[in-house]
Amino acid sequence: MTRWHIDPATPRHALVAAVPRHAAPCLRAALLVALVCMTAPAAVAHAVLERAAPAVGSDVKGSPPELTLTYSEAIEPAFSRVMVTDASGRRVDKDSLTTQQAGHVVRVPLQLLPPGVYAVEWHVTSVDTHRTQGRFSFTVMP
Protein backbone atom coordinates (compact mmCIF):
# COMPACT_ATOMS: atom_id res chain seq x y z
CA MET A 1 0.00 0.00 0.00
CA THR A 2 1.27 3.46 -0.86
CA ARG A 3 2.21 5.64 2.10
CA TRP A 4 1.31 9.29 1.78
CA HIS A 5 3.32 12.07 3.30
CA ILE A 6 1.00 14.69 4.76
CA ASP A 7 2.62 18.03 5.39
CA PRO A 8 0.21 20.21 7.41
CA ALA A 9 2.04 23.34 6.22
CA THR A 10 1.48 22.96 2.48
CA PRO A 11 0.26 26.10 0.68
CA ARG A 12 -2.95 24.27 -0.16
CA HIS A 13 -4.04 24.50 3.44
CA ALA A 14 -3.28 28.20 3.55
CA LEU A 15 -5.44 28.62 0.46
CA VAL A 16 -8.28 26.66 1.96
CA ALA A 17 -8.05 28.72 5.15
CA ALA A 18 -8.04 31.91 3.06
CA VAL A 19 -11.51 31.30 1.65
CA PRO A 20 -13.71 33.93 3.33
CA ARG A 21 -15.68 32.48 6.22
CA HIS A 22 -18.54 34.89 5.63
CA ALA A 23 -19.06 33.73 2.04
CA ALA A 24 -22.36 31.97 1.33
CA PRO A 25 -21.96 28.23 1.98
CA CYS A 26 -22.38 27.24 -1.68
CA LEU A 27 -19.96 29.91 -2.84
CA ARG A 28 -17.49 28.87 -0.17
CA ALA A 29 -17.78 25.23 -1.24
CA ALA A 30 -17.25 26.20 -4.89
CA LEU A 31 -14.19 28.27 -3.97
CA LEU A 32 -12.77 25.41 -1.91
CA VAL A 33 -13.29 22.97 -4.75
CA ALA A 34 -11.66 25.35 -7.23
CA LEU A 35 -8.68 26.06 -4.97
CA VAL A 36 -8.12 22.44 -3.99
CA CYS A 37 -8.35 21.26 -7.59
CA MET A 38 -6.11 24.09 -8.88
CA THR A 39 -3.42 23.23 -6.37
CA ALA A 40 -3.68 19.48 -6.78
CA PRO A 41 -0.26 18.04 -7.60
CA ALA A 42 -1.78 15.07 -9.39
CA ALA A 43 -5.41 15.77 -10.02
CA VAL A 44 -7.66 13.14 -8.53
CA ALA A 45 -11.05 13.95 -7.07
CA HIS A 46 -11.07 14.82 -3.38
CA ALA A 47 -13.49 13.56 -0.76
CA VAL A 48 -16.89 15.26 -0.92
CA LEU A 49 -19.56 14.30 1.61
CA GLU A 50 -22.20 12.46 -0.38
CA ARG A 51 -24.55 11.48 2.44
CA ALA A 52 -24.78 11.20 6.18
CA ALA A 53 -26.84 9.16 8.63
CA PRO A 54 -28.43 10.87 10.52
CA ALA A 55 -28.90 12.94 7.36
CA VAL A 56 -27.77 16.57 7.13
CA GLY A 57 -30.39 18.77 8.82
CA SER A 58 -32.64 15.84 9.65
CA ASP A 59 -34.85 15.04 12.64
CA VAL A 60 -34.38 11.51 13.96
CA LYS A 61 -36.52 9.69 16.49
CA GLY A 62 -34.49 8.39 19.40
CA SER A 63 -30.74 8.25 19.98
CA PRO A 64 -28.81 7.03 16.91
CA PRO A 65 -26.09 4.51 17.91
CA GLU A 66 -23.63 5.90 15.40
CA LEU A 67 -23.00 8.53 12.76
CA THR A 68 -21.99 7.39 9.28
CA LEU A 69 -20.55 9.68 6.63
CA THR A 70 -20.19 8.56 3.02
CA TYR A 71 -17.56 10.28 0.88
CA SER A 72 -16.98 10.39 -2.86
CA GLU A 73 -13.38 9.26 -2.37
CA ALA A 74 -11.61 7.00 0.09
CA ILE A 75 -10.37 8.83 3.17
CA GLU A 76 -7.33 8.24 5.36
CA PRO A 77 -8.60 7.63 8.95
CA ALA A 78 -5.28 8.53 10.58
CA PHE A 79 -5.55 12.06 9.14
CA SER A 80 -9.28 12.54 9.52
CA ARG A 81 -11.39 13.76 12.42
CA VAL A 82 -15.10 13.87 13.16
CA MET A 83 -16.60 15.55 16.23
CA VAL A 84 -20.22 15.53 17.36
CA THR A 85 -21.21 18.05 20.03
CA ASP A 86 -24.41 18.90 21.86
CA ALA A 87 -25.95 22.39 22.15
CA SER A 88 -23.61 23.23 25.04
CA GLY A 89 -20.54 22.22 23.04
CA ARG A 90 -19.92 18.98 24.94
CA ARG A 91 -18.51 16.21 22.82
CA VAL A 92 -20.97 13.30 22.50
CA ASP A 93 -19.20 10.96 20.10
CA LYS A 94 -17.00 8.15 21.40
CA ASP A 95 -13.82 9.54 19.79
CA SER A 96 -13.44 6.48 17.62
CA LEU A 97 -13.39 6.66 13.85
CA THR A 98 -13.35 3.62 11.60
CA THR A 99 -13.79 3.24 7.88
CA GLN A 100 -15.62 0.75 5.69
CA GLN A 101 -16.15 0.16 1.97
CA ALA A 102 -12.50 0.76 1.11
CA GLY A 103 -12.42 4.02 3.07
CA HIS A 104 -15.52 5.64 1.56
CA VAL A 105 -17.67 5.23 4.67
CA VAL A 106 -16.68 6.67 8.04
CA ARG A 107 -18.35 5.33 11.18
CA VAL A 108 -18.37 7.23 14.47
CA PRO A 109 -20.08 5.60 17.48
CA LEU A 110 -22.15 7.97 19.59
CA GLN A 111 -22.98 8.22 23.27
CA LEU A 112 -26.63 8.04 24.28
CA LEU A 113 -28.11 11.28 22.92
CA PRO A 114 -31.00 12.93 24.77
CA PRO A 115 -33.43 14.94 22.58
CA GLY A 116 -31.75 18.09 21.25
CA VAL A 117 -29.77 19.60 18.40
CA TYR A 118 -26.34 18.14 17.64
CA ALA A 119 -23.53 19.58 15.53
CA VAL A 120 -21.23 17.46 13.38
CA GLU A 121 -17.86 18.86 12.34
CA TRP A 122 -15.67 16.83 10.00
CA HIS A 123 -12.19 17.25 8.58
CA VAL A 124 -11.02 14.47 6.32
CA THR A 125 -7.97 13.76 4.22
CA SER A 126 -8.61 11.64 1.17
CA VAL A 127 -6.05 9.12 0.00
CA ASP A 128 -4.90 11.64 -2.64
CA THR A 129 -3.83 13.81 0.40
CA HIS A 130 -6.45 16.52 -0.21
CA ARG A 131 -8.20 17.86 2.86
CA THR A 132 -11.88 18.77 2.91
CA GLN A 133 -14.11 19.81 5.78
CA GLY A 134 -17.67 20.66 6.65
CA ARG A 135 -20.27 20.89 9.34
CA PHE A 136 -23.96 20.24 9.72
CA SER A 137 -26.52 19.52 12.39
CA PHE A 138 -29.24 17.02 13.11
CA THR A 139 -31.94 16.89 15.76
CA VAL A 140 -32.82 13.99 18.06
CA MET A 141 -36.55 13.96 18.76
CA PRO A 142 -38.06 12.37 21.88
Ligand SMILES: [Cu+2]
Ligand atom coordinates in the same frame (compact mmCIF):
# COMPACT_ATOMS: atom_id res chain seq x y z
CU1 LIG B 1 -8.41 15.64 -4.26
